[in-house]
Amino acid sequence: MAKIATLMTNQFEDVEFTKPAEAFEKEGHEVVTIEKEAGKSVTGKQGDATVTIDQSIDHVSPSDFDALFIPGGFSPDLLREDQRFVSFAKSFMDDKKPVFTICHGPQLLITAKSLEGRTATGYKSIKVDMEYAGVNYKDEEVVVCGNQLVTSRQPDDIPAFIKESLNLLK
Secondary structure, X not given: OOEEEEEOOOOEOHHHHHHHHHHHXXXXXXXXXXXXXXXXXXXXXXXXXXXXXXEXXXXXXXXXXXXXXXXXXXXXXXXXXXXXXXXXXXXXXXXXXXXXXXXXXXXHHHHOOOOOOOEEOOOHHHHHHHHHOOOEEOOOOOEEEOOOEEEEOOHHHHHHHHHXXXXXXX
16 A cells, blocks of 8 residues: 655645545555644645644655645645755656646646646646646646646546546555
8 A cells, every 4th residue: 555645734725635635545545744844733725624744844755655645725835935845746756656636736846847748737727837837738637647647627626536546556
């Protein structure tokens, strides 16, 4: 079973974390939440989910994990201000480990300069950002690129996002 690093902070899109995390855990995978501070509580932008962070970014290494999950909301935009999170995400892309990201999650990968030449999707408001980053943007519920990167646009796409993410973990 996979150990999945999950980069998140306050203002994550509630269901874009809770539903995939629940599905991953149901299949026996371990979901580890990572933020600046272990033990901190972070709250989703809808106020429906509060998550206690498992690990500090300072105490983890990408080599400790099999896959990366980046929920959407405003969280990815806040995280990309911090080079530690950018470098962490970049290493998964460089090492061709599975990366699952939805909605605004690709913003962290844009800052990591890891999407050029990739086919992906994201929330409509970041379409132009993704295109400027060299992405072949598709307006589809889920896009799988290179048997490594799974992207989706919004909460309505969660079932397809979960299905394809779990397929890559097999």
